[in-house]
Every structure is written in C-alpha cells, then in structure tokens.
Amino acid sequence: MTIVAETTSSATELTMAAALNRALRDALADDERVLVFGEDVGRLGGVFRVTDGLADQFGEARVFDTPLAESGIVGTAIGMAMNGLRPVVEMQFDAFAYPAFEQVTSHLAKMRNRTHGHVQLPIVIRIPYGGGIGGVEHHCDSSEVYYAHTPGLRVVTPADAADAYSLLRQSIESPDPVVFLEPKRRYWNKQQVVPSRGDDLGRALVRRGGTDVTLIAYGGPVATALDAAEAAEQEGRSVEVIDLRSLAPFDDETVCASVRRTGRAVVVHEASGFCGYGAEVAAQISEQCFHYLEAPVLRVTGLDIPYPPPQLENHHLPSVDRILDTIDRLQWDESRPAED
Amino acid sequence: MTIVAETTSSATELTMAAALNRALRDALADDERVLVFGEDVGRLGGVFRVTDGLADQFGEARVFDTPLAESGIVGTAIGMAMNGLRPVVEMQFDAFAYPAFEQVTSHLAKMRNRTHGHVQLPIVIRIPYGGGIGGVEHHCDSSEVYYAHTPGLRVVTPADAADAYSLLRQSIESPDPVVFLEPKRRYWNKQQVVPSRGDDLGRALVRRGGTDVTLIAYGGPVATALDAAEAAEQEGRSVEVIDLRSLAPFDDETVCASVRRTGRAVVVHEASGFCGYGAEVAAQISEQCFHYLEAPVLRVTGLDIPYPPPQLENHHLPSVDRILDTIDRLQWDESRPAED
Amino acid sequence: MPSRTAATQAGTAAQGLLPTDVPISLIDADARACSDDDWKMPDELRLLKLYRGMVLGRRFDSQATALTKQGRLAVYPSARGQEASEIGAVLALRPHDWLFPTYRDSVAITARGVDPVEVLTLLRGSWHCGYDPYEHRVAPQCTPLATSALHAVGLAQAARMKGEDTVVLVMLGDGATSEGDTSEALNIAAVWNAPVVFFVQNNGYAISVPLAKQTAAPSLAHRGIGFGLPGLRVDGNDAAAVHACVSRAIERASAGGGPTLIESMTYRIEAHTNADDATRYRDQHEVEQWLARDPITRLRRYLLDRKLLDESKIDALDAEADTAAAQLRERMNADVPADPDELFKDVYAEPTTALRRQRAMIDAECRAGAA
Amino acid sequence: MPSRTAATQAGTAAQGLLPTDVPISLIDADARACSDDDWKMPDELRLLKLYRGMVLGRRFDSQATALTKQGRLAVYPSARGQEASEIGAVLALRPHDWLFPTYRDSVAITARGVDPVEVLTLLRGSWHCGYDPYEHRVAPQCTPLATSALHAVGLAQAARMKGEDTVVLVMLGDGATSEGDTSEALNIAAVWNAPVVFFVQNNGYAISVPLAKQTAAPSLAHRGIGFGLPGLRVDGNDAAAVHACVSRAIERASAGGGPTLIESMTYRIEAHTNADDATRYRDQHEVEQWLARDPITRLRRYLLDRKLLDESKIDALDAEADTAAAQLRERMNADVPADPDELFKDVYAEPTTALRRQRAMIDAECRAGAA
C-alpha cells in the first residue's frame, strides 16, 4: 500500500466542518487503508455534512453507509482494523454512541494490552458532541469522561478549524484508538486554515498568554474562555488560556507550568461538573502546584442535570459572565478572609 | 398492595453475600412490587449466590432468569417500573453491564427529569464490581465513575455486611434509580449484622476517628484503609477513615468537616486514577478546605491500565503499604521544602 | 431429547410465524376492496374514524412543519404519507392499552388524545416530554432508536403480572430494526409471551439510508420466526388493513397469545425532518410513485364510492382540521416562559445539596441579569 | 414499488434460508450412516482426522480441568461432549481463514495449532491473551458474549475489500444469541454479504439457564431468514455432519455466496466451569441421556465398523493424547514469573508520562519489597 507524501498547501478559509472534511479527504487520498463509514455518511454526507462528497470521490467501497447499529459499527471496525485497515467511523450524535459502549470499553480500549501488543486497533471514532445548537434531548451530551477514564483510549477534541484538520489527521495516523470529539456548536465557525498534519497529538496549546490566572478549557468552551479572557483584560486581569486538545493523555506539564506562573486556575467545560473532566484537572493542579496556588482551583461546568431543553441550555453552558464571576472568586483581596 | 411493617431482628453473623440475600428476601417479603431478575439469579441463585433460595421462596413470577441480554434486562426493568413495579436486577459482572449503558444513561437516569417527575423509575441495578478475587479480564472493572458522572443516578456501594443489608434495603425503597455496586472481594467477609433498614442513604460514615489525616475510601478498599490506619497508628499517626457509601450524591459535608480538622487527606480507590472518583473528591476538598490543607490531597488508586491478570493484580490494587507511603508524602516535615 | 423429535416440534411450531408472500391489503391502491378470506374489512364507523383521524393527522403534520418555518419549532419529523399506519395502528388501541411512540409519531399521539401543544413541547424546546405519560397511556416519544421496544415489553409484562388486560403497541422505524435492542425485545417478548405488538413502519429510509442497505432479509416481518413470534406484513398505506392487523394482534395478545411483529409498508413523503434535504439521496420520481398511493385519497375514494362519505362531510372534516390547526398555530405562537428552576426539580426525587447550590447560583445570575 | 412485486421477491428470496425440519446428520447416534441426498460423508482421511482431533481435544480438556484442581488454572470452562462441534468446525478452516473463539473453545484453538500453554495463559492468570492472534489466525478468546461476532464480520469484510480469500468462523453459545450484538452481526454480515460462518454451539444451557428460557423460536437456525442468511441445523455430536456443514458454508462464503448461520445441537456434559455446580439446575438423568450420544464413541464405532480404525490405532492415539497431556501438565507446573513491567507496555503504542510515573512507583515498590 502506498502512502502519498504530504503536499504543501496554502491557507484557505474553512469552517470546522469543512476542515474535518478536508482532513478525511486527504487521509483517504494518502492512505488506501483508511475507510470512512457510519450512519448517513455516504450519499448524504453526514447530518453535519462532514463527509460531504467523500463517497463520490472515493467510491462506496471506502466511504459507505452502514445499517443502523452503533455497536455494529464499532464492532466491525475492530475486525477491520485487526485485518490491517484504518476505519474512521462516525457516531451520529454523542448519546447515540452509548450502544457501542461495550465494544469501546471492553475491546477497543483493551485489545493492544490484552494481546501484548500483537493486535493494534488504529480506529478513530468521530463523535459530534456537546450542546449550544438548540438540539433536543440526547443530541447534546458531553460524554468525554466516559472515554477519558477508560485506559487505552486517546481522547482528542479540537476547538477550531485549524486544529480540527491537524488533530484529525494525526488521530487517523495514530496507532492507538482515538475517540475524536467534535464540538458541534463550532462546526460552522470559519478560520484561515493551512491544512498541515502537525506533530503534537497529546499536547495542550496556550491560546493566549497571561499572568494572573490560567483558564483551562477544551472543545466548545475554548472560544468562550477566550472571550472571557478578553473581557477580564478590560477589567485589568491578565488571563492565560490553555486549550487542552488532548483529554487523554492529559498534558499536565503545560497546564502546571502555567499555573505555577499565575498561581490561580479555573477549569471550564460543558459536561456536568460532578466527576467531570475538570475534577481531574483540578486535582492534578492542586497536587502538583500546591505551594504555588493563591486560591483554590475553581471549575465552571455544566450543571449536574441531564442536558436541558433548548430554551434553557443557556443556563447550563459556561458563559463569559460565569467565568468572570468565578475569576472574581479567586481570593484576589489579600485582606479578605478565606471563605471556607 | 400491602407493605408489611419492619420486624425487629437481632444480630446474626452474616457474610456480605448473605446480608445482601437477606436484604432481597426481606424486600421481597415486605413489598410485593419488588421483583428480582437477571442472568442465573433464579434456580442457580446467582454466580455469587446472592439470590440463593429466593426463587424457591417467592416463586418464579417474582424471582426469575432472563434471556442473556443486559440491555434487555435494564430496558424491560424500565418498562416494569413505569408500570408500578420495583425491579432489582443483577448484572453478572461489572464489564457485563456495559451493553446496558445506553438504557442506563439515556433512559434510567433521565426519565424522571424528562417527564417532569411524572414517571419515576425506582430500579436497583446490582453490579458485583472490582477485583481482588483472581478474576480474569472483564470480571474486575471498577466502573463507578461511568455512573457517578451521570446525573439522575444514585450510586451506592457498601463496604461490609451490615451496610450491605441496610444500603440495599434503602436503595430498593428509594424513588430514584440506584446503581448498587457490590465489592465482590468482600462478599465472603463475615460480620455481626442487625438487619435494619436505617435512614442514611446518601451519607458517608466515619469508620474510625483520627486527628492527623483523613483517609477517604469506599467499597473494597475500606478494609484496606482501616488496616492502613491501624498500621499508621503504630507509627504514631492518627488516621481518620471515612467510608463514602454513597458515591452519588457525594457527602462533601462529612468529608470536608473531617479534613478541616485533620488538614490532610488521601483518597483511596481501586478504579484507575485518571478521571476516577478520587479526582472529584480531591477537587472538592482542595476547593472547600483550601486554607486548612497542610499538604496536597493525594490519591491512591488503581493504575491507568486495563484491569490486569490475576497474577499481577496485587500491583494494581491499593495496598496498605502504598497507602502508608502516600501518607508519608503528606509533607509532615515542616523544614522540608515543597516537592513541586 | 434426540434431535428428530425436537426437529418435528420445530417444524410444527414454525407454522404460522412467517408472513404471507403478499402484504395484507383490504383496500388496494385503486381504492377497490381486495378479497382476503383471512381478514375482515373494518365496519363503516371504524372506516370513517380512520378517515377522520388521517385528515386531522395530516393537517396537524403540515401545521407542525409550517411552525418550523416560523421558528416556533426547532425541528419536526413529518409523518406525511404514513397516516394510514399511524392512525390505523393507534385507533386499534383500547383505553387501557399503551402506546410507545417515536419522534415520528406525533400524529399517532395526538390521535390518542394528547394535547398537540404538549406533544410539540419536545420539538419546541421548552421541555423534553411535554405530557403526562399516564394520562393517555402514551410513553414519552423515544429518540434513541429501538430502546423503547424493551420498555414496551417490560410494561406489558408487568401488566400481565398484575393481572391487567393491557396490550402495548410500540412503534419502530425500519432503520431501528437493525439495532440490537429491537432483537433483544423481540426475543424477550416471545420468551415471556408478553402482550406487545411491535409495529414497524417501513417507510423505506432511515434518514438517507434505503432499506436495501439496512437489511438483506426477504422482509422485516421475517424476523419474527427467528424469535418465535408471528410476523405479519401489511400495506401500510391502507388504513383498513393496518387497523385490522393491529386490532387482531391486540386481541391475540390480550387473550394470552403473546406478541406479534407487524411490518407496515409505507413511505416517508417528506424529508427526514425539515432540516434534511432528501434530494441528496432519492429521486423525485420515487416520491411521486408513492404520492399516487396516498392513504387518504385511497380511503376517501373507497368511502365516496360506497356513499359512506360525501363532499359536504369531507368539507366539514377539512374545516374541522383547519380549525384545529389554527388553534394549534395560535397556541404555539404564545411564548412559553421557560423557568430555570425546573432544571433542578426532577433530577432526583429530592434535590441534592449540590443541586440546591447550583440552583442558587442560577437564581443569582437571573437576578443579576434582570437587574 | 407496489407491494405485490416486492412480496413476490420476498417469497422467492425466502427459499433456501430456512433450516430443514430435522437436523443434518451423517452418522446417527447408533453410529450408522444416515442417508442424506444433500450432504456427502467426509472422506476416510478426514474422518480419521476428526477422530484424532476429538481424542486429543478431550484429553486436553480433562487435563485442563485437572489443572484447576491443582490450582494451576484459576478456572476452566470444559467443552466435554462438544468435541464433534469444536473439532468438526475448526478442521473445516483453511490456513488463511480465521477463527473467533469464545472462552469455551480452547479445544478448537489447540486443534488449530496454537500451543496449549499459550491457550491456557488467560485461565492461568499470567496474562490475558497468551498467543499471537496472527500466527494461527485465531482471535483472542472472547468473554463478553457475542461481541466477537461483529469483529468476525469486520475482519471478513476487510479481507473481501483487500481481495483475500479468507473466511471467518465465529463461535457462539446458545445464550449469546440473545445479545443484541449477535443480531447486529447477522444483519450486517447479510447486508454486506461478508464471508462469515456463525457457528452456534447450542449446548442447552447458558450457565444455569436452559434454552427454553433463552428463546421461543422453533430453532436458533430460524434466526437466519429474518436477517437474510441461510440457517442450518446440524447434529452437533456428529463430527462428520458438523464438518460437512461448516465446510460447505466456508466454500459458499469463499465463492462470494455470503454468510451462513449454523446451529449445532450438542450438550455441555460438565458444569459451566469447574466453579459451577450443575446439580443446582439440571437432572443427572438428562446428562446421562447425552452421555449415550457421545461424539467420540459414535465416530469410533463408525470407523471400527468400517475397519478404518482398529484397537491398536485407538491405543496409539490415546497414548499420543496422554503424552500431550503429560507435557502440558509439566509445562503448566512451571511457575511463570509475572513481570509487572508488562502492565504498562501495551496500553498505548508509547507509554504516556503518567504510565511512566506509575511504572517507576511499582519498580520502587518491587525493589523495596525485594530489599
């Protein structure tokens, strides 16, 4: 099988959905072992059009619709990967990946370890996740912790179009199985993208420098965090914003280096807070930066409720105001006694 | 339907498995809406004999074997509960509950909320969980975070026979769905049990008083934590041990009150540490007890690997030594500079 | 024991579980009565009820689609073209029976008596399930495909245990039959002999995926025999036939005969939802062929031919439907104040400490926002 | 479009997908050849291979059970009584084919050539899968029931995509057929026309649960038609018949004919595993009836009757089996040093920082322990 060398490309304005489409297209072109399949990803091009045109270009043998069965999709992908292919499968929405949970936890995550490395499963499971698009129930779950807590899986989530391209390319090339979470409310955000693969899977990115407090976010809320940082700047607070990009493994180095400088940290995510990803981030910061912390690590997260209906989702999602309020609670006033 | 009044009972020596059996028996006797079903729970009495004799006593109409389908078991339990019954179902082992994940997350957890409280699902899902019994792969997962992170579920886990009885009785009577995690390596531990229902679902228990450090554990490792506390005592350190019992909701009040007194905390569990339950406990303590902490909250957990084979599981499970080593790392030496 | 005995039993038991070669039909596409010795035409009153239900249903459906264009509904999955299946099936239910519908079955739910505004709550986005499931014995509309098939089996079995004469009708799409849950439900229902009717509306597509990519079986009704329950296939655009089949399946279940699987052959005239573009994956020609088999026209012609209906009755019914639609439009135009306190109310029977704290935070934010 | 055409196709397509009334049998319980026009008796060489495989398999199986008593294996699920199914099926595989076995199929795996010590690694507890799946094209033994049926379909389909002539045989128990994954696999295999053979060993029980509580179907082979693949039923204690059926299914798949479902009617003579107590849920009488149908005795008598085997050959084979068992016992008696470093090696292709830290901790603990 031939691997075509990467062609240098210039910047283009792309939405995240288009950047993902481009990544899939380039991966399909570069490596004939790559397959794309799932529900409605063929002729329709996916309900978010991320696979638009791929079936036409690469044929139904490589980009195809499956019967409606998520466990079936992941399970057959596992068999295909055992036989040398590199499936990139789509779960139509976050909550519709749950039927595949056993295949993901008991097989996908464990196969390499179980077989002493003989069998590897370079599979990417693409999952549009999270809310903010007025979706009805079961279409807006932030399910990252279910995967991040499962050893053997990589969990990756881009926050913008450029990362969407490069992280998806790297995920497809990864020898490890990757749960690739696409923040659906950013699908239509545009950006200048130089489609380049990069070589930083597993690393966080400092999106904005700052000295007073570190904001840690990923996926959909990264843009919110950047807006909050902008607003805080106006109020005279210098906020560093870190985009984690890789939830598993977690780049504690980048995060802790920042917090050791700023002395304060806030973690932001959409998923329910309780046992959410932010708990791990907060726990690691609290442990590794104990003597540097001027205030407890705080979390701005979704509420501990099932994802709410469209008309109420604004209360659930971390907002700029809620982030600013939380930053305000970071014990800036030396004279104020501790609240706890 | 008649609810028989609780009969006062005297202490009996029971294993945890026998205490659970007794709890099921009493629940079946007290409330004719209670049903027990699952794989092999009928004539066989369950692979751990927790349902031993129940089918004989209450008949196959109330205690019965189902076809081999976990999604089917939880899904039909949901329908039965919608029709006024109170199913107590068994998943044979932890990893074999994963096929039911969609039913648990998308329906069991959300039904009350989705229907504005019209439909309640008083279902108990009993899951023997965790390792320490020399079980082969897929038989030893600690899957509590998957459930604890899902709003709408109660997650309960007893550490001894007495709690096994009372927490299971309370779980069966709870109007909320309960994932009831039974630490299988404690099934055969004996204890004097006064079978009484109690009224403390959701509350943690201080299992042992202490002044220097708070050890927080649940399920299987509670006994290990108590042993470690005993050993630490010999070395002159007074260790308080808290058994959480209820993982969702989390009794932060009891935990934080203790840590504010001791100033130090270690969380112990078998599940992999990354995004494990201990992260939430550490994050909450770090936030709520910030000014009381003499050292960072440390975690003693399972490794971030798939559950290992029997011959290696001792390296994975939190041991007395590892707990003691961790307590030693709690910056007792005032003169020693911080390690981070 | 020895296999030949077992085999003979198998052969015998297999009798009656396979669908007929030709889908059951009572009124054909040209509105003529078909002769079928096995099935009886529903009586006049029934037929008129079916006609009325379909007319009201279609008007409701088109009104709902219109509401999406006005931004009053987030999304709406239309059942246009499937009225014979929706109405034929739901009108077979008795008051004590239960209906387990999907997102596509709003027409059936309103026909069951649920207030259309409550039905549309989900798609309007003010709450999830907008009605009390116990009031009309209608489960919440189910989105995670096939999952409700198991709930239906459980509810039905519980009714049997309690000695109640309740049959459960669960609606599924052709796509949903590929999910493991559907098979688990068929199997468990048959083993338990539960009073359930599995009603599969085979409308040819699962979003964009045609039936041929969904199954290689001779028909979806053939799935019954492998689980030990009878599979029937019915012309899903023939309200009379659908009604007859579902009625008999309900009678059978009620009499202790166990579950039935019914495949109702129909077609989704509109796109999957208003947000979908069906031209990407199917020919207009195909749609037109099915438009020619319209279930309402068909029954109307049949009833007109037999003078069971006349133009004035037709007009009156249309007017009734228009009035209902106008009322619905009006009521949906009223803004519903969504109260954030609702978020925390029914997560658990009693709100936890954490939820109380979170509610306080939201309350403070709302006050700050209002100030 | 219109339903009658579709129906006729359905009727035609259904032909040939249903199992025969009587399970396929070539050598009956009394060791007589059955006349069956559709099936040919395997040739002498094959029959002798089947016999040898069963003798070695049973000896291996009883040795493994013995090892549990000596504490050398944590647990062992015996296949005693199922040797005709295990061996008949696995010997039908060609070198390039794949086997997807369950925990119960150690006998089949060793017959495929995998070192028995490597096979027993899982149950010995020193690692999970003890062999390299690519060496003999045997997937890891699968414990989560039915999940591997999907892997089998995927691997088979990938082979087709790559133009390889590979057929995949996946073994399942009767209980596993109730899991949604089995149905999803049957459906997808049929839609894709994947070269897979689903081989269900119906041994009457899923742990303690008898078949009657597992399914109400006339037979498990009847499940095929509802997904569009042929279902066969075979006497699972007749190695010749099993071998003939599986061989033909492999040929068919190899020729592009698609998947087949085979139900092999057999019986689990031992308890579920050594840890189980079968007297709690079944009669010894039932076991004895099946002992009378022993697959090895049956084939031995058939071969003896035809002078294809004599006492000295029988003794030689038994001796060979004993030697293999003795070797196995000896090798299993050696302690395997379990190296904790292995824990971290293959979680990811490269260990993460966190895993490196955790390895350092374990190393330190081991050193402290050793000191």
Ligand SMILES: Cc1ncc(C[n+]2csc(CCOP(=O)(O)OP(=O)(O)O)c2C)c(N)n1
């Ligand atoms: C478990 C699950 N997977 C995927 C989806 C997304 N989805 C919604 S509708 C649909 C197609 C369903 O087709 P069908 O069952 O034929 O019903 P129809 O829409 O035609 O009425 C899909 C894939 C879902 N709702 N649930």
Ligand SMILES: Cc1ncc(C[n+]2csc(CCOP(=O)(O)OP(=O)(O)O)c2C)c(N)n1
């Ligand atoms: C998903 C899943 N659920 C439950 C189990 C526990 N379990 C192990 S074997 C078994 C019975 C399987 O019966 P069957 O499929 O007939 O195979 P047999 O053991 O008879 O070979 C059960 C319930 C499992 N391994 N996987």
Ligand SMILES: [Mg+2]
């Ligand atoms: Mg459909």
Ligand SMILES: [Mg+2]
């Ligand atoms: Mg079996």
